[in-house]
Amino acid sequence: MNWISGFLLQPMVLVGLGGAIGSVARYGMGLLLLQISMATQMPLATTIVNISGSFALGCLAGSSSDRSQPFYLFLAVGCCGGFTTFSTFSLEMVEHLQQGRLGVALLECMANVALGAGALYVGLALTK
Secondary structure: OOHHHHHHOOHHHHHHHHHHHHHHHHHHHHHHOHHHHHHHOOOHHHHHHHHHHHHHHHHHHHOOOOOOOHHHHHHHHHHHHHHOOHHHHHHHHHHHHHOOOHHHHHHHHHHHHHHHHHHHHHHHHHHO
């Protein structure tokens, strides 16, 4: 293995490259669906990204027994993570439910949604 392939297979590099691709794909999806979203007054791009990113991460997580493998780091953590963090949130919620931790799942759901929206509101208020 030469130094280039050794460098490219470093976990941080894999996640970073995947994240860049996922972020660009997210932006592209927003541009692609902008006209439809404006016409319907619904954030369709966000909804489609969250659902498709969750589906993709579910497929990747379900087919990977070792989440430290390069393909998983690049595609699941990087691409899906850059595309939408909602997919990671969804995976964590389902894993809590599968492990019988309903309380943890509900707490995480409430914390992410309510506290996330609250933090955003405070940030907006502080900067206006």
